[in-house]
Structures are given as structure tokens and as C-alpha cells.
Amino acid sequence: MTRRLEELCRTCREEASVDGVGLAVLSSEGVPETTFVSDARSRLIEDLQFTLGEGPCVDAVRSGSPVLLDDLRAVSDATRRWPAFAQEAEASGVRAVFAFPVQVGAIALGTLDLYRSEPGILDADQLAASLRTVDRIAAVLLEMGEAGGDAVTEPSYRMVVHQAAGMVMVQMGTNIASALARLRATAFSEGVLVHVLAADVVAGRRRFSKEEL
Template identity: 40%
Template sequence: MRQILFEVLTDPPGRISSAADVMQRLCTALITVLPIDGASIALMTSAGHAGLLAASDAAAATMEDLQQTLGEGPCLDASRSGRPVLLPDLVGPGRWPAFVASATEAGIAAVFAFPLQVGAIQLGVLDLYRRSTGSLDTLELAEALDFAAATTTILLDLQYGAPDGQLHPLLADAANGHREIHQATGMISVQAAIGLNEALLLLRARAYATERPLIDVAADVVRRLLTFSPDRTHDEQA
């Protein structure tokens, strides 16, 4: 385990890794150590899912996008509770019906979510998935927790090295997308003459119905390519 983390954190010969590279290598390393098929790391805030930092594959990225779009899922529950959410059979618990339906369609059968936080400070969530059902045994769970602790340390180190009053660029990119979603929500609230919570639901419903990432639909709203009228219909413009 320590050797693998050393390799993840050590730059290859002749190359200086970016923070994004390190996060990506961390996701890849998890697949070699644990009986999982994919991993992702998401930035989280008290308001919820704030953006994808790294993903091992398309299914892992889809898992994060679904949770950001729907506002539900194991990642958000792990962040809110501060405890791991372990689902050896995603269909079993009967929670998050929209997320479960879409995630299983993407080939995800089991999910293990680990909060990345220090005390009350929420940093993110490490999400692991499997294409087949099944639990992590005691040793595997311990290794996953070690990886979560290492990821937390990396995130703290990233922000420690950032200029005063600024987010590290990797974190800022994710946070900027989160801010665009808030901006789009406010615009929809004004356009459709509804509250902010209902406006966010409309934005999420549009993203889910069109099978597009929430951030992409929010960007269309901010650029006025997509507007919502008071009768809550939408009008797309070229």
C-alpha cells in the first residue's frame, strides 16, 4: 500500500506531474489494489457536489455527473454524514430511485463512497464502483480508507500551496462550474418567476431529460442559449 502511494505521488522520470495527474494516478492505482472497476474523486461543499476532480473511466465520471445532476446518491450522503456509504448491491437499499436507475444502466452494480474531510471541513468524496455486486472485506475496506486519508492529505496540501485567498487551480476549475450552476439557477428563478429551489429542480430536470451534464445545461442558461418562461417551458436559441 505505501509503495503504491509512493509511486502515485512520485513524478515519473523527466516529468513534473500536475495536481490533476496525481489525482488521476490515484484513481488508477485504486483499481490495481482493490476488487473494483473504477474510481472517482469529487470536490464537495456544504451545498453539495461541486465538481469532478478525477475519474478512472467514463462510468466513474457518469456516476459523479448523475449525482451532481440529480442531487442525490451515495457521494452526497457520505459527505453529509461524514461516514462511508457502502453499497455492495446498489439496487438493494431502495434509495435514490433516479440515480440507481441511471447508474445501473451505466453498468454500476456496487458503490463505496468515502468522505474526504478534516473535522467539520468538507473537502470531497472518494467514490469506488464495481460492475458486479459484492462487499469489500475487512482488509480491502482498510486499504480504501487509507487511500481516502491519502487523498484528503493531497487536497489539503494543494490548497496549502495556493496563493493567499485563492483556490488551487484544480479545485478552482471544479468550483467555477459549481458557481455557474448557481448563476444559472438564479437566472431561471427570475425568468420563470419561481423560487431558487424550484429553479434548481428545473435545471436538473432539463439536464436529466436531455441526458447532458448539469454544468453544460447551466452554461447554456448563462449564455442565454436556453431560457425558461413563467409557464416553465423552455426556449432554446441558436
């Protein structure tokens, strides 16, 4: 069924006339976990949102509504909410982002994220194609759940982040949410992806202390 998800994403990329596609499925903790990316830039944008804990994917999951940004350079309520993501995404060559929540009723399953290197809206046909893909992805994920399997196998680098967050929690004497926030903030300030910093923590090459609170 994973192949079916990949095929749906690739078809949507063509029908919506976008440069990149990313699909994230919610983990049991409600964290978006990247399941498919069409290219290296899409991987970077998906990882950036995970590192920062902000961006269109995050907002789409929280609101249950599509987040459609046809120009990242245009100041909006969305770009004000996540200035770091907007700046980094534009620097990577992304100018437009469209995030669609994948859900069934009130049950959130994940997000479908589309990217363009040039600004511009999704026209009516492209929007309709994207929404059809979202519905089809939701149906596949439900099938996977009914079959008793996991919708997605969590990538190893995500597991490293969760393991590192647990270690930082102990080192700093704080809770898991604060530890993860500290990892993300440190990674961003040092210009590295959060899973790279997490690997250093797990390997013992990096430690955090209570004095850093």
C-alpha cells in the same frame, strides 16, 4: 499536487479491485466538484449525481460516513432515497458503489467514489486500502490549502451550470436553490445531462418562465 491525487486514485482502483474511481472535492458553496475520473463510466456516474443532486457521493458528504452499496439491485434505505440514481447507474452498467467522505475531523473536503460492474462487497483488505487512500487524499488537499492554492479548479461545465441557474432564477423569479432544482429536474425528464441544458440556457436557446413553477 493534482498529479498526486490522480496517482492515489489509480492506486486505490487497483488495491480495492474496482472498475472505476471518481474523486470529488467540495467547492466553496459545498457542492461536490469532480476532480478526477478513471474512465468514461465513472464520469457518467459522477455527472449523474450532480444532475440529480442525489446519490452515494451526496449522502457521504452529508452524513460524514461511508456509503457502501454492494448491489444496486437490492432494495435498501439508500436506494429508496435516490431511486432515479440507482436506476440510471444500473442502466449504465454499474452494480456496486462505494462512497467515502474525505474529511479532517468535522471539516468535509470531498468524496472518493468507487464503482464495480459486478455486485460484491469490499473485503477487509480492500476496505482498509480505500480508507488509507482517503486519509492520504485529505492530507494532500490540506497541503494545497496551506500553500494558498485552490484544491481544484472548477470544470468549465460546472461554471456553466451555476451561470444558467442564475439566469433561471431571474426568469422564474425564484431563488438560486429552486432554480438549480428546476434545471436538474428538467434535464432528467428530458434525458440530458444538466450541463448540456445549462449551455442552452446561457446561449439563449432555452428559457424558463414563472408559469413553470
